Amino acid sequence: xxxxxxxxxxxxxxxxxxxxxxxxxxxxxxxxxxxxxxxxxxxxxxxxxxxxxxxxxxxxxxxxxxxxxxxxxxxxxxxxxxxxxxxxxxxxxxxxxxxxxxxxxxxxxxxxxxxxxxxxxxxxxxxxxxxxxxxxxxxxxxxxxxxxxxxxxxxxxxxxxxxxxxxxxxxxxxxxxxxxxxxxxxxxxxxxxxxxxxxxxxxxxxxxxxxxxxxxxxxxxxxxxxxxxxxxxxxxxxxxxxxxxxxxxxxxxxxxxxxxxxxxxxxxxxxxxxxxxxxxxxxxxxxxxxxxxxxxxxxxxxxxxxxxxxxxxxxxxxxxxxxxxxxxxxxxxxxxxxxxxxxxxxxxxxxxxxxxxxxxxxxxxxxxxxxxxxxxxxxxxxxxxxxxxxxxxxxxxxxxxxxxxxxxxxxxxxxxxxxxxxxxxxxxxxxxxxxxxxxxxxxxxxxxxxxxxxxxxxxxxxxxxxxxxxxxxxxxxxxxxxxxxxxxxxxxxxxxxxxxxxxxxxxxxxxxxxxxxxxxxxxxxxxxxxxxxxxxxxxxxxxxxxxxxxxxxxxx
Numbered sequence: 371x372x373x374x375x376x377x378x379x380x381x382x383x384x385x386x387x388x389x390x391x392x393x394x395x396x397x398x399x400x401x402x403x404x405x406x407x408x409x410x411x412x413x414x415x416x417x418x419x420x421x422x423x424x425x426x427x428x429x430x431x432x433x434x435x436x437x438x439x440x441x442x443x444x445x446x447x448x449x450x451x452x453x454x455x456x457x458x459x460x461x462x463x464x465x466x467x468x469x470x471x472x473x474x475x476x477x478x479x480x481x482x483x484x485x486x487x488x489x490x491x492x493x494x495x496x497x498x499x500x501x502x503x504x505x506x507x508x509x510x511x512x513x514x515x516x517x518x519x520x521x522x523x524x525x526x527x528x529x530x531x532x533x534x535x536x537x538x539x540x541x542x543x544x545x546x547x548x549x550x551x552x553x554x555x556x557x558x559x560x561x562x563x564x565x566x567x568x569x570x571x572x573x574x575x576x577x578x579x580x581x582x583x584x585x586x587x588x589x590x591x592x593x594x595x596x597x598x599x600x601x602x603x604x605x606x607x608x609x610x611x612x613x614x615x616x617x618x619x620x621x622x623x624x625x626x627x628x629x630x631x632x633x634x635x636x637x638x639x640x641x642x643x644x645x646x647x648x649x650x651x652x653x654x655x656x657x658x659x660x661x662x663x664x665x666x667x668x669x670x671x672x673x674x675x676x677x678x679x680x681x682x683x684x685x686x687x688x689x690x691x692x693x694x695x696x697x698x699x700x701x702x703x704x705x706x707x708x709x710x711x712x713x714x715x716x717x718x719x720x721x722x723x724x725x726x727x728x729x730x731x732x733x734x735x736x737x738x739x740x741x742x743x744x745x746x747x748x749x750x751x752x753x754x755x756x757x758x759x760x761x762x763x764x765x766x767x768x769x770x771x772x773x774x775x776x777x778x779x780x781x782x783x784x785x786x787x788x789x790x791x792x793x794x795x796x797x798x799x800x801x802x803x804x805x806x807x808x809x810x811x812x813x814x815x816x817x818x819x820x821x822x823x824x825x826x827x828x829x830x831x832x833x834x835x836x837x838x839x840x841x842x843x844x845x846x847x848x849x850x851x852x853x854x855x856x857x858x859x860x861x862x863x864x865x866x867x868x869x870x871x872x873x874x875x876x877x878x879x880x881x882x883x884x885x886x887x888x889x890x891x892x893x894x895x896x897x898x899x900x901x902x903x904x905x906x907x908x909x910x911x912x913x914x915x916x917x918x919x920x921x922x923x924x925x926x
Contacts, residue, residue, distance in 0.1 A: 422458060426481055429453055433474055442474075443658035447513055449473045454516040458485040471506040472656050492516075501538045504530065509656045512548060520556040524549070528569070546574050548652050554668050554676050555651040555683075562670060578671045581636050583625070589614040595690070598699030605706060605715050613709055615758070616751045620705045623750025624743065626884040629875075631737050636673045638736055639698065641691035649676060649685035693728035700729065701747060708751045746884060753890040760897075850922055853899040861892050865904075865911070866923060874909035885909065 429449050433442075453473070464479035473481065484506060487499045491507070508527060510516060517523040531545040553562040560568075563582065566575050572585055579585045580592070589610065593601055600606050606613055625635045636642070651657065659681070668676040672688040700723050707719040723729055723740050733740060854862070860881050867877045878885035889905050896904040904915050911919055 422482065423478060425453075425456060426478060429473060443656050445474060446472045446509065446656045447515075447658040447660050450510055450513060450515040453485070454510075456485055457489040458482055459489070460486040466500050466502045468502045470654075470656055471502045471509075473506075496533055498537070501540055504534055504538060504541065505544070505655075508545070508548070512552070512652050512655055512657050513660060520552075520558065524552050524556075524558070527552070542574075544654055546571075548655060550575070550578065550670070551651040551653075554670065555663070557666075575671075581621070581639065582671055583622075586618065589617060592617075592698060592702065595695055596699045596702055597695040598703045600702050600706060603706060605710055605713075605717075605719075609709060609713055612713070612758075613706060616709050616754055617702060617705045619750045619754035620701050620747045622886065623746040623884060624701065626750075626875075626878075626886065627738065627742060627746040628736070630879050630882055630884070633736050634673055636688060638732065638738075639691075640672060640688045640694055642673065642688045643686055646677065646684040646686055649683040651683065691728075691732070693726070693732045696726045696729050697732070700726075704744065704747045705751055708748055709755075712755050749884065749887045753886050756890065756894070849900060850918055853895060854922055856895050856899060857892070861888065861895075864888055865892065865919065868905070868909065868911055869920060869923060 429452050432448050432452060433445050450473070460479075460482035462479060462483065464477065464483040466476065466480045466483070468475060476484070483499075484503050487497055487503055488507060490497050507530065511523045511527045511530070514520060514523045517526065527545065527548065531541055535541045535545075549565075550562065552558070553565065558565075563579070563584075566572055566579065572579060572587065573591065576587060576591050580587060580595075589606075590601070593599070600613070621635070624638070628635045628638050651659070663678045663681050663683075665680070666678050668678075670676065674688050675686040677684045677686075700721070703719065704721045707721050709715075710717070710719055723743065730740075733743065857865070860883065864874065864877055864881075868874060874889065875885045878888045881888075889909060893903040893905055896902060900915075902912075902915075904912060904919070906912055
């Protein structure tokens with residue numbers, strides 16, 4: 371016979387409610403103290419206090435003033451700081467799938483699973499865990515929870531991403547953007563660009579750095595933002611490296627053209643949003659701006675601007691525009707057409723720019739003519755090809771000096787001292803037949819004026835030698851004069867300005883010409899006439915020719 375149990379319970383109300391309940395065990399004890407719980411079957415069975423759960427209850431109690439703030443970033447930060455040094459050992463493994471995980475929405479088993487994993491991870495034992503737990507830890511790092519410095523937090527975020535990104539590729543959708551925001555929000559000593567170089571992350575941040583002058587990407591990286599599918603080209607398959615190098619030369623040409631039109635290539639290729647809008651760091655993360663930020667202006671790649679004023683952030687960003695893919699496609703196609711000519715490729719490539727309205731519109735807004743854009747690409751690619759195929763002879767000056775010394779020694783050994791004119795004439799007198807006494811007075815008559823004869827001969831010899839040296843000097847001088855006369859007015863003034871220390875690009879921009887085209891024109895004439903380039907890659911006159919050029923300009 372089964373024992374009957376009353377399924378109902380008696381509930382009493384009074385005017386003195388129980389307050390400050392920290393855990394179920396605490397509630398049991400207070401109820402028992404008041405005598406609310408009666409019966410021998412309950413006495414002695416009050417649950418024992420669990421110190422871990424007590425801590426978790428204390429953490430949850432931080433939300434007592436706002437019990438519905440489960441997704442509050444401020445509550446997350448308060449709870450995270452409260453638990454930043456907490457360690458746990460939990461043998462179970464609770465599954466969790468939350469889009470924006472936060473402590474307040476997690477069960478006790480999930481909380482214990484997270485803090486146990488975090489304890490092991492901090493001790494160098496990165497266990498397998500669900501993605502939501504990894505994102506929760508990323509949120510902690512973004513708020514510097516449990517970190518001694520912002521640099522340590524960024525380093526830990528990088529380590530976590532590198533270790534788990536293979537098993538959880540979803541991290542790639544979040545972490546790169548958070549790394550960029552980290553460099554904006556926190557004032558780090560190392561720039562974003564230097565950070566990318568140090569860790570070889572250029573491919574990860576291609577969309578941010580593709581137009582940065584000192585970054586070089588394989589041509590395949592550009593296919594997703596190009597309307598021209600160059601990968602289907604047979605020329606690309608056979609000349610990928612040449613195509614890539616020439617394309618970057620073309621970008622430099624477009625960059626110079628934009629500078630001459632008082633704009634930049636970033637705002638030419640993309641659309642720059644000039645009006646400011648509110649910006650929040652670490653998008654798609656639970657983040658509370660806990661640190662008061664000083665007023666400042668941050669300029670990021672693509673000429674994006676981030677402004678902090680009175681602890682509030684605003685931004686002017688650069689976005690992909692309707693003309694972006696068509697403009698990139700045109701530059702790529704025009705570059706390939708020129709490269710085909712250089713390589714003797716049997717099929718020519720026809721390139722037109724006027725057919726796309728979006729490109730025509732951006733050219734009109736920037737004050738750039740289609741022919742100017744074409745010329746900037748053509749001239750830059752031709753200059754690249756000329757430089758790439760130029761034969762350069764490097765002279766080892768130390769070896770050259772040794773060769774000269776050895777040749778001098780050999781020369782001295784081979785030289786036989788020639789008799790002077792006086793010795794020769796005296797020799798004739800001495801070797802005159804002494805038996806011919808009757809002609810002796812004639813010989814004496816000839817030898818009486820020997821000093822006069824020698825003087826005239828030496829004088830004529832000096833004049834001849836001086837004439838030879840003058841011819842040599844005139845030939846060298848004429849070569850430089852020919853070079854100077856071959857220069858256009860702009861080229862002539864450009865060298866003059868370089869000698870005066872004026873920046874070459876500044877001068878070129880003032881003359882409405884690309885600096886690369888200007889310098890290449892000067893060097894090409896120097897190669898044809900003098901036999902060498904005269905201006906180096908830093909746009910300065912080579913030291914070997916500085917004295918000759920300065921001398922010419924002084925005498926002009």
